[in-house]
Amino acid sequence: MATEDDRMYLLCFDQAEFRSEEEFNAAAFLVEKRKYVSIDVLAKDLNTFKQHLQEEVVHLVNTDVYDTFLSVTNKLYQRESELLRLQTPLPDMMGRVAAAKGKLSSSKEKVEEKLQLIMALEKKKAFAVQKLKVFVTEHKLRKTLKSFESTEQSGADSAKPESQRLSLLLSLVTESHQLEVCERLWSPATPEQAADQHAVCTRISELRHHVSEILREEYINNLTKYKESVATEDVNTALSKTKLGLETCLKAYLLLEDESTAVSIFREVVCDPSAEETIPWTAASGGRDTGVSKVLQRPTEVCTNHWKPLIRLAHDVGVNSLILALWQAFSDTVSKRLHFLFESSDARLFNQRYTAAHKFANALEECCFSSESLQLLRQEMKLWESRWSLDIYFKLCEIDAEKRLSSLLRFSDQRLQLLPVAEVSESEGHKIPFLGSGFTYVPAAAVYSLVMWCGSKDVVLYPLGHKILKLCLGVVDSLRKWVIKWIEANKLPILTDEGESSNGEDPRLSEIAVTETMLLDLHLDITLLSAQLRTNFKPMFASHYSALTQPVLDPLETCMDAVCSTTTSSEKVSLLLISLVASRCIEPLRITVTDLHSHLFAKKEKKSNMDLVLEPLRLFKVEASTNRKCPEVMLEAWSDEILTKVCNRYRQLLITNFETMTRQIKKKASTLQKKLDSVKNTVHTDIQAFGSCLERDHGKNLQTFTPFIKLQEVCLSLISE
Numbered sequence: 262m263a264t265e266d267d268r269m270y271l272l273c274f275d276q277a278e279f280r281s282e283e284e285f286n287a288a289a290f291l292v293e294k295r296k297y298v299s300i301d302v303l304a305k306d307l308n309t310f311k312q313h314l315q316e317e318v319v320h321l322v323n324t325d326v327y328d329t330f331l332s333v334t335n336k337l338y339q340r341e342s343e344l345l346r347l348q349t350p351l352p353d354m355m356g357r358v359a360a361a362k363g364k365l366s367s368s369k370e371k372v373e374e375k376l377q378l379i380m381a382l383e384k385k386k387a388f389a390v391q392k393l394k395v396f397v398t399e400h401k402l403r404k405t406l407k408s409f410e411s412t413e414q415s416g417a418d419s420a421k422p423e424s425q426r427l428s429l430l431l432s433l434v435t436e437s438h439q440l441e442v443c444e445r446l447w448s449p450a451t452p453e454q455a456a457d458q459h460a461v462c463t464r465i466s467e468l469r470h471h472v473s474e475i476l477r478e479e480y481i482n483n484l485t486k487y488k489e490s491v492a493t494e495d496v497n498t499a500l501s502k503t504k505l506g507l508e509t510c511l512k513a514y515l516l517l518e519d520e521s522t523a524v525s526i527f528r529e530v531v532c533d534p535s536a537e538e539t540i541p542w543t544a545a546s547g548g549r550d551t552g553v554s555k556v557l558q559r560p561t562e563v564c565t566n567h568w569k570p571l572i573r574l575a576h577d578v579g580v581n582s583l584i585l586a587l588w589q590a591f592s593d594t595v596s597k598r599l600h601f602l603f604e605s606s607d608a609r610l611f612n613q614r615y616t617a618a619h620k621f622a623n624a625l626e627e628c629c630f631s632s633e634s635l636q637l638l639r640q641e642m643k644l645w646e647s648r649w650s651l652d653i654y655f656k657l658c659e660i661d662a663e664k665r666l667s668s669l670l671r672f673s674d675q676r677l678q679l680l681p682v683a684e685v686s687e688s689e690g691h692k693i694p695f696l697g698s699g700f701t702y703v704p705a706a707a708v709y710s711l712v713m714w715c716g717s718k719d720v721v722l723y724p725l726g727h728k729i730l731k732l733c734l735g736v737v738d739s740l741r742k743w744v745i746k747w748i749e750a751n752k753l754p755i756l757t758d759e760g761e762s763s764n765g766e767d768p769r770l771s772e773i774a775v776t777e778t779m780l781l782d783l784h785l786d787i788t789l790l791s792a793q794l795r796t797n798f799k800p801m802f803a804s805h806y807s808a809l810t811q812p813v814l815d816p817l818e819t820c821m822d823a824v825c826s827t828t829t830s831s832e833k834v835s836l837l838l839i840s841l842v843a844s845r846c847i848e849p850l851r852i853t854v855t856d857l858h859s860h861l862f863a864k865k866e867k868k869s870n871m872d873l874v875l876e877p878l879r880l881f882k883v884e885a886s887t888n889r890k891c892p893e894v895m896l897e898a899w900s901d902e903i904l905t906k907v908c909n910r911y912r913q914l915l916i917t918n919f920e921t922m923t924r925q926i927k928k929k930a931s932t933l934q935k936k937l938d939s940v941k942n943t944v945h946t947d948i949q950a951f952g953s954c955l956e957r958d959h960g961k962n963l964q965t966f967t968p969f970i971k972l973q974e975v976c977l978s979l980i981s982e
Contacts (some may be wrong), residue, residue, distance in 0.1 A: 269313060272306045273298045325417065371655075384450040391447040392461070398443050399465050402436040410435055427509040430479060434513035437472040440465055463974075477526065480510035484530045491567045500570050504716065507571070511578040524586045531568065532590030540565050541592050553599065554617040560591050561624040571629045580636040587642055588625055592645055605650040608657035608720075615649060615722055625888050646724075655728050658720055660712065662732055666739055669707030679747065679779055682706050702877070703785035708740045709793060712824065716802040726806060731819040732799075738785070741830045751775050756840040760847055760910025770848055773841070780838040781889055787831045794825040839899055843906040845877035852945065854914040871950035878903055879958050900959060908968030911951070912975045914942065919979045941980045948976050 269276070274294060279285065294303050322330065409429040412422055444462055449455040482507035490499030514523040540562045568587060575583045595602065595618070602618065605611045622642060629635040679702050700706035714720060715733045722729075748755075753775060754762055799821045806817060853874070882900060885891035922940065952969055955961040963969055 263314065272310060274306065289766075302352075304818060316807060323675050324545055324839075346423065370766040381450075388447070388450060388454050391443065392457075395440065395443045395447060395461060395465065398436060402433065402440055402468060402472070405429060405432050405436055406468075408473075422556060424505065427505055430476065431513055431516075433472050435470045438517055440469060451846065452465070476510060477522075478515050480514075480523065480526055481505065483507045483510060484527065485777060487571065488531055488535075496566060500574070505976060507574060508578055511575055511580050515579050517900075520582060523580060524582050527583050528586035531571075531588050535563060535568070536594035540591070540598050542598055550554045553614045556599065557595070557621050561621045564591070564628060565619075565624050568752070572628045573630055576630040582637060583635050584625060584628055584638050587628070587764055588638060588641055591621070591625075597647075603648045603650065605653040608654055608661060611650075611654050612719055612722065615654075615693070616718065619723055640940055651722065651724060655720070655725055656755055658715075658729075659732060660828065662736065663716060665711050665714065666707070666736060668713060668884050670704060670739070670743060679704075679775070679783060699789055700786050701782040702786055704740055704743050705783070705790040708736055711736045712794060712798055714803070716798050717877075718805070721802065721805050723805065726817055727820060730802075730817070730824060733788065733824045734820070736825060737824055740790075740827065741833065744830055744833050746828045748833075753837050754844045755836060755842045755896050756843055756906050756910075757907065758909065759907035760843060760908075770844060775841070777838060777842055777845075777877075778884055779879075779888075780841060781885055781891065784834045784838060785833060785889060785891070787827050787834060791825055791827040791831070794827075797827055810887055835899070839906070840876055841901050842881050842899075843903045843910075846874055846903065846907045847910050850874045850911055851914060853917050855909070871947050872954060874951060875904075875907070875954045875958060882959075904959065904961065904966075905968045906954065908972050912972045915972075915975055915979060944976060948972060 271393065274290075278290070291303070295977075298306075314805075332356065409426065410430060412426045444465065447458060453859065483503045486763075487499055487503040490502055492556045511523060540556060564587060572583050572587070575581070602614050623643075626635060626638060629638055681702055682700055700709070710732050715729055715736065720729065743795055747753075753773065754770075756762060802821055852873070882896060885896050886893070952963050955969060956963055957964065961969070
């Protein structure tokens with residue numbers, strides 16, 4: 262028969278699965294065991310395990326905790342009598358507590374009734390006190406109003422009653438404002454109080470409205486008086502007559518926190534009539550395009566001369582939004598009567614209109630005396646600015662610039678010839694407005710003319726600074742593109758530092774129509790272009806933005822410096838000039854060195870004339886320094902680079918030709934050895950003569966001039982072999 266342990270051992274699951282600290286998952290357990298045993302077997306094993314656990318519990322109670330169980334039972338039995346003793350007085354105590362709770366509840370209700378009565382009395386008291394304040398303030402207001410009306414009737418011609426009347430007017434407004442505050446704080450608690458309040462508020466509302474009408478009338482009278490006086494008298498005189506009255510009215514509206522009413526009255530009385538007078542309906546016809554500047558000039562003068570002092574007075578008082586009424590009135594009238602103002606079909610006319618409108622806007626900005634009012638005005642101007650089609654205008658300017666550039670560079674672009682400015686005349690049907698003087702050839706003069714046109718007041722508009730400068734950069738870059746085309750068309754040589762052609766072929770100088778003087782004049786033109794742009798273009802363009810602060814102006818300064826820089830084109834022409842002069846020096850040198858191997862077979866030795874090698878450089882320096890007034894520093898730099906290329910090429914030619922002669926000597930060593938010594942002597946003599954030319958004609962120190970030192974080293978190496 263199987264024992265208990267045997268039965269536990271034969272279970273289909275491990276007992277540890279039920280003793281794990283993790284939460285037991287019954288579904289997962291069934292799915293897992295179902296793979297190996299049937300549900301019936303699993304149920305039987307679980308029942309067996311359950312019986313085993315119950316037996317363990319009984320065994321545990323009977324063995325390990327039996328003594329403890331008996332001890333607890335005895336103690337509980339002893340406590341039963343104590344619990345019965347404590348339970349006896351509990352009903353009586355509960356009754357007493359219930360009675361006390363009833364008394365407290367009754368007392369609470371009485372207290373709440375008393376509190377509600379007190380609160381009702383407090384509300385009545387507060388209503389009565391506030392009503393009393395309203396009556397007192399109303400009485401003061403009526404008394405002040407009576408004094409104001411009597412003062413107004415008694416002495417309108419004397420100065421003292423006028424100031425007294427204005428003082429009473431300010432007192433009227435102050436008390437009216439106090440009455441309004443008291444009315445807002447007066448809150449009824451009952452329907453009867455609400456009815457009482459409504460009757461009183463109706464009465465005092467009429468009173469406050471009467472005070473408002475008095476203030477409005479006084480404000481309109483002073484504005485009208487100022488408007489009439491400023492039309493016939495000096496602005497300071499007109500302002501002195503109405504200053505006290507206007508200050509009082511503006512202070513009153515500020516006290517009432519009703520600045521918007523002051524602004525609307527100012528527009529109604531002053532701004533709208535002024536705009537209609539200065540911008541008549543006739544401006545919309547007749548001189549449709551050419552008269553815009555004159556039409557907007559009059560409003561600009563009126564705003565600056567007549568209304569600016571008034572806005573300054575309002576600013577001193579604390580009213581900063583009068584400028585908005587001025588802008589709204591004039592901008593609305595301009596939009597209505599100059600409806601064609603924003604058309605962008607013609608760039609020139611668009612520029613004139615925008616410039617005139619911008620001057621008017623600037624004049625109004627000058628009427629702002631605080632950052633707050635300026636911010637308000639610029640916020641109001643955003644809609645106006647959005648109506649200008651600046652992108653279309655700039656596109657028209659780009660098209661115009663392309664046409665002008667095509668016209669100005671047409672001669673040189675079509676034939677790729679470097680035409681002098683003097684040959685391009687109006688008689689040929691091409692009107693080219695060259696603004697600069699001193700240019701020899703068309704390209705630099707054309708670029709200068711077009712850049713100056715781009716930066717002129719006929720093109721530049723305030724918001725398009727960076728775009729216009731970008732257009733100028735494109736125009737200046739067109740000179741570089743033209744130089745590259747010109748180089749390709751004329752197959753001009755470009756030499757490396759070693760004096761070799763960059764394309765690997767020696768240039769055919771006889772086929773090159775370009776001379777050193779042409780390149781020199783072109784280089785001087787490009788240098789002059791940069792100088793004149795810095796002298797003329799940069800100040801002209803900067804004048805459009807003189808009002809900007811330095812942090813805003815700095816990026817524009819950087820762009821202007823980039824426009825004035827022609828370094829790329831200048832370096833390109835400089836390299837061409839150096840290469841052409843060096844090529845003319847290398848040409849006779851190549852012939853001299855190449856003919857050395859012919860000495861091996863000649864019956865009579867040929868003498869070399871090394872003075873002819875550097876003659877092109879000497880003539881170029883004379884022409885550049887004497888006739889072209891080329892700067893000495895630049896000329897010396899060119900000379901050094903030319904001589905370096907010539908020396909390097911001379912060295913390379915010697916190495917190549919000596920290799921050729923060495924191969925020939927190996928074939929006929931016995932007959933050519935003596936001739937070789939003669940050739941070496943000739944080379945040595947030629948290099949000495951070449952060095953003498955360097956020292957005599959070009960001022961080089963042969964002990965420190967590195968290219969010649971390297972040439973000598975190669976010569977000595979070849980001779981010693």
